[in-house]
Amino acid sequence: MEKLQYNFSSKTNKLSKFGITAGVVNSGNLEILLEKHDKVDEFFIEVNTTVPGFAAVWQAVIGDFVAKYAVGACKFTINDCGATPAIVSLRLRQLYELAASDNQNNDYTNSRYLELNARERINALVDGGCFTEIMPASNKIVSPHLGQLDLPVEFDDGAIIGTAKIAGKPVYIASQNYAFMGGAVGEVNGAKLSGICLKALKDKVSAMVFLLDSGGVRLHEANAGEIAISELIAAIIQLKLASIPVIGIVAGRNGAFGGIGIVSQCLDAIIVTENARTSVSGPEVIETVMGVAEYDSSDRALVWRTCGGRHRSIMGDAFYSSKQISDIRQKLLELLDKPTSFNEKNLLDEYQLLEQRLIDNQNSRDGIDVWAIAGLSNPQQIPDLSDSDFMELLK
Amino acid sequence: MRFIQNQLLKKETLANARKLLEGKWLQDSTKLPLLFEEIIKPHNRVCLEGDNQKQAVYLAKGLCKVNPQIVNNLHIVQSCLSLPEHVEVFERGIASKVDFCYSSGQGARVMNLAAEGKIEMKGIHTYLELFSRYFLDLTPNVALLVAEKADRAGNLYTGANTEETPAIAEATAFKDGIVIVEVNEIVDELPRVDIPASWVDVLVHSPTPQMVKPLFTRDPAKIDEVKILMAMMAIKGIYAKYGVNRLNHGIGYATSAVELLLPTYAESLGLKGKICQYMVINPCPTLIPAIESGFIKTICSPGGEVGMNEYVRAHADIFFNGSDGSQRSNRAFAQLAGLYAIDMFVGGSLQIDLMGNSSTATIERMTGFGGAPNLGSDINARRHSSDTWLKAGAEYAQTQDKTLLKGRKLVVQMVETFQAAGQPTFVEELDAITLQKKMKMPLPPIMIFGDDVTHIVTEIGIANLLLCKDLAEREQAIRAVAGYTPVGLAKNPQKVAELHKRGAIQYPEDLGIRFSDATRDLLAAKSIKDLVEISGGLYNPPSMYRDW
Numbered sequence: 001m002e003k004l005q006y007n008f009s010s011k012t013n014k015l016s017k018f019g020i021t022a023g024v025v026n027s028g029n030l031e032i033l034l035e036k037h038d039k040v041d042e043f044f045i046e047v048n049t050t051v052p053g054f055a056a057v058w059q060a061v062i063g064d065f066v067a068k069y070a071v072g073a074c075k076f077t078i079n080d081c082g083a084t085p086a087i088v089s090l091r092l093r094q095l096y097e098l099a100a101s102d103n104q105n106n107d108y109t110n111s112r113y114l115e116l117n118a119r120e121r122i123n124a125l126v127d128g129g130c131f132t133e134i135m136p137a138s139n140k141i142v143s144p145h146l147g148q149l150d151l152p153v154e155f156d157d158g159a160i161i162g163t164a165k166i167a168g169k170p171v172y173i174a175s176q177n178y179a180f181m182g183g184a185v186g187e188v189n190g191a192k193l194s195g196i197c198l199k200a201l202k203d204k205v206s207a208m209v210f211l212l213d214s215g216g217v218r219l220h221e222a223n224a225g226e227i228a229i230s231e232l233i234a235a236i237i238q239l240k241l242a243s244i245p246v247i248g249i250v251a252g253r254n255g256a257f258g259g260i261g262i263v264s265q266c267l268d269a270i271i272v273t274e275n276a277r278t279s280v281s282g283p284e285v286i287e288t289v290m291g292v293a294e295y296d297s298s299d300r301a302l303v304w305r306t307c308g309g310r311h312r313s314i315m316g317d318a319f320y321s322s323k324q325i326s327d328i329r330q331k332l333l334e335l336l337d338k339p340t341s342f343n344e345k346n347l348l349d350e351y352q353l354l355e356q357r358l359i360d361n362q363n364s365r366d367g368i369d370v371w372a373i374a375g376l377s378n379p380q381q382i383p384d385l386s387d388s389d390f391m392e393l394l395k
Numbered sequence: 396m397r398f399i400q401n402q403l404l405k406k407e408t409l410a411n412a413r414k415l416l417e418g419k420w421l422q423d424s425t426k427l428p429l430l431f432e433e434i435i436k437p438h439n440r441v442c443l444e445g446d447n448q449k450q451a452v453y454l455a456k457g458l459c460k461v462n463p464q465i466v467n468n469l470h471i472v473q474s475c476l477s478l479p480e481h482v483e484v485f486e487r488g489i490a491s492k493v494d495f496c497y498s499s500g501q502g503a504r505v506m507n508l509a510a511e512g513k514i515e516m517k518g519i520h521t522y523l524e525l526f527s528r529y530f531l532d533l534t535p536n537v538a539l540l541v542a543e544k545a546d547r548a549g550n551l552y553t554g555a556n557t558e559e560t561p562a563i564a565e566a567t568a569f570k571d572g573i574v575i576v577e578v579n580e581i582v583d584e585l586p587r588v589d590i591p592a593s594w595v596d597v598l599v600h601s602p603t604p605q606m607v608k609p610l611f612t613r614d615p616a617k618i619d620e621v622k623i624l625m626a627m628m629a630i631k632g633i634y635a636k637y638g639v640n641r642l643n644h645g646i647g648y649a650t651s652a653v654e655l656l657l658p659t660y661a662e663s664l665g666l667k668g669k670i671c672q673y674m675v676i677n678p679c680p681t682l683i684p685a686i687e688s689g690f691i692k693t694i695c696s697p698g699g700e701v702g703m704n705e706y707v708r709a710h711a712d713i714f715f716n717g718s719d720g721s722q723r724s725n726r727a728f729a730q731l732a733g734l735y736a737i738d739m740f741v742g743g744s745l746q747i748d749l750m751g752n753s754s755t756a757t758i759e760r761m762t763g764f765g766g767a768p769n770l771g772s773d774i775n776a777r778r779h780s781s782d783t784w785l786k787a788g789a790e791y792a793q794t795q796d797k798t799l800l801k802g803r804k805l806v807v808q809m810v811e812t813f814q815a816a817g818q819p820t821f822v823e824e825l826d827a828i829t830l831q832k833k834m835k836m837p838l839p840p841i842m843i844f845g846d847d848v849t850h851i852v853t854e855i856g857i858a859n860l861l862l863c864k865d866l867a868e869r870e871q872a873i874r875a876v877a878g879y880t881p882v883g884l885a886k887n888p889q890k891v892a893e894l895h896k897r898g899a900i901q902y903p904e905d906l907g908i909r910f911s912d913a914t915r916d917l918l919a920a921k922s923i924k925d926l927v928e929i930s931g932g933l934y935n936p937p938s939m940y941r942d943w
Binding site: 090 | 619620621811812813815816817854878879884910911915921922924932938939940941942943
């Protein structure tokens with residue numbers, strides 16, 4: 001990692017928002033944080049980059065940006081993961097425009113969950129403008145481990161948590177940033193997730209909502225991550241015992257795997273879409289251990305037939321939604337109103353169900369076989385049905 | 396007898412191979428290497444069909460098993476070296492010379508073997524050059540081809556991925572060469588005959604179906620705002636300005652972005668029916684929204700695309716389909732259309748120098764050319780006019796103070812200034828020059844010559860090289876759009892300002908485009924699944940592209 005710092009003289013900004021970020025830390029991309037700077041006619045910028053030796057290029061790109069925009073009394077901090085100058089210019093401008101706009105940008109009617117980042121997903125699902133973030137990026141509580149491995153950090157460590165209302169009901173919500181380290185859980189990230197659960201317990205909110213999108217635990221901080229997962233499961237169990245509904249949404253790019261796959265099954269309910277995937281071991285891991293003949297992870301159609309959203313819905317492990325934000329929100333509202341109960345009997349019933357599933361499917365080689373046993377007609381056509389036809393079939 | 400030696404030799408060779416055949420069919424497929432040892436003579440010119448998308452895999456594996464004592468010093472003449480076996484024949488001493496076009500995926504191995512002296516690189520061609528030479532001095536003695544289906548008599552169906560198979564078969568069959576074909580399916584009646592049985596000497600049943608690679612599928616989910624900005628600039632600043640209706644697109648994300656902006660951005664500019672009506676292009680899935688919205692009238696395809704067969708069948712108005720309803724592609728004719736009939740070529744590259752020369756060769760690998768040098772070249776042999784061609788020609792003639800005698804094909808490079816962090820696209824000297832010295836080539840492997848390039852589009856803006864008076868101006872125009880690369884940082888601001896004033900350089904704001912307008916919301920499809928839905932379920936993407 002290389003740290004670069006520049007001061008530029010610039011007219012005082014007329015910006016209305018501080019503490020906000022643009023971009024994400026993943027390959028070929030970067031994150032910029034906007035903060036206040038103590039000198040009115042000076043712009044200060046710090047760059048932390050994975051690609052050393054480009055100080056002159058950074059200076060030129062930032063210089064051109066400062067020449068066009070009034071950013072005096074602003075401080076930008078960049079966490080860069082090999083963004084090209086084109087992307088750097090774009091993010092600088094995006095951050096400025098975001099900070100300069102008055103509108104809250106709360107219309108997500110035509111948005112797609114898949115296209116939104118972790119924060120936008122929260123804003124799209126909760127009542128307009130009522131999300132209050134806890135430990136936002138501006139707190140800069142980053143992973144203590146990644147820096148030691150010479151890896152870039154993200155200011156929110158890939159987990160966005162906070163308080164909100166859904167249809168007027170107070171809920172606490174957590175959203176995983178799939179783009180930073182695949183949404184994987186580390187020490188800080190995990191502490192945020194279990195911390196918001198404990199706060200929900202203490203404040204007796206209506207529900208705890210998880211927007212899951214993660215491959216599991218970060219290899220780079222594996223022990224801390226594994227501990228974080230177990231702490232998170234313990235916190236979820238406490239919420240369940242207190243009859244506070246814990247609802248998950250799995251509708252993002254990475255789905256829910258590894259420790260987060262386990263977490264997804266500990267919740268009272270999860271909502272899935274067609275593109276969702278959830279399981280414990282990821283397809284590549286299964287292929288590595290069992291061989292390609294057992295499971296070909298490059299056969300993505302097979303992957304979705306064995307752990308995709310439709311398969312999970314057919315098995316009764318999840319509630320199915322179309323990809324429309326409005327539909328996901330509607331399903332979420334229904335689940336918030338559903339009473340939950342968590343006791344020994346429920347758990348034993350669940351075990352029995354799973355045992356029966358194993359017995360019923362001992363000869364199944366594919367999701368299609370499982371669906372046929374579940375009594376669905378034309379099982380091979382299920383992946384290609386429209387959402388509405390599939391939901392009709394589920395009834 | 397003097398002038399029919401080859402005829403006699405072919406008769407004798409096939410007579411010797413009869414013991415392994417039943418009619419034209421190889422009886423026992425384990426005897427394939429023996430069959431080759433009977434038929435292929437040392438020093439023969441052999442085409443081991445490797446097209447862009449389909450390859451005679453089974454025959455290639457068989458050829459690797461022959462005894463190099465019996466079959467050796469072969470001269471390989473084929474367009475693509477794409478299978479490991481295509482290189483293995485050299486490693487095993489079965490083949491020693493090569494004339495080819497393109498070595499996708501095997502580029503590094505081919506170069507190493509050439510450096511070790513195991514491959515004598517005769518010539519690197521464009522597709523059309525190699526096909527032309529099949530009919531002159533590089534006619535295959537033996538062609539090892541692949542077809543989707545055959546009937547018992549040996550007529551062949553090659554279908555959507557016909558590509559160059561008929562051209563190879565024709566050159567070989569009509570010059571007393573021997574044509575051997577692998578087929579996966581033997582049927583009583585073919586959907587249609589793509590290659591008649593009389594051109595075919597030997598057929599082999601391949602137990603495994605042909606794997607065709609989806610080379611022309613670009614996932615809309617991977618198109619970022621930078622590509623979208625470039626596509627907006629190109630549509631407004633080039634497609635609309637010159638009214639381009641006959642064109643070819645390369646296969647990068649930038650051109651995919653253009654395709655996905657046609658029904659949204661281009662339509663909002665009132666360009667439907669004014670641009671992009673006739674395209675030389677494989678049936679790329681990203682074309683689906685533009686086809687559905689009625690933008691495109693005709694598509695001439697050099698090859699097919701995996702998963703697009705049913706869609707193409709249902710859009711016979713657009714594509715070239717047979718009496719059976721399925722597509723027939725033709726690489727040679729599509730390349731000719733790309734050479735003579737289009738008014739614009741748009742493609743990408745890995746490196747561009749100050750003259751505008753571009754190359755995809757790097758120090759590590761030399762992939763060859765394929766079709767781009769033909770598609771992306773202005774052609775002095777053209778005599779028919781079009782408004783687009785004349786407009787580009789007039790710009791150039793006026794800049795050069797010349798009388799207008801001919802138009803110009805628009806040759807557009809769409810590239811980001813950096814390929815990845817730290818790797819500039821714009822360079823003072825191409826790696827191709829180093830490679831030329833290293834490989835002792837007569838010429839540097841340049842993909843498209845700067846002389847032919849008319850426009851360069853980057854995220855910074857558009858350089859219109861037609862409006863540059865001389866090489867010094869051209870250099871400054873290129874530097875102006877090279878952004879923060881060392882080449883770009885070394886620009887002369889005064890010269891650049893002058894060129895900008897003249898319109899030789901246009902920035903987004905000159906075209907009324909704001910960077911903040913370049914969002915993914917403009918894409919007519921944001922995912923492969925969207926493409927499936929827009930196609931009415933007719934597009935059936937390969938499993939590797941699914942997320943459902």
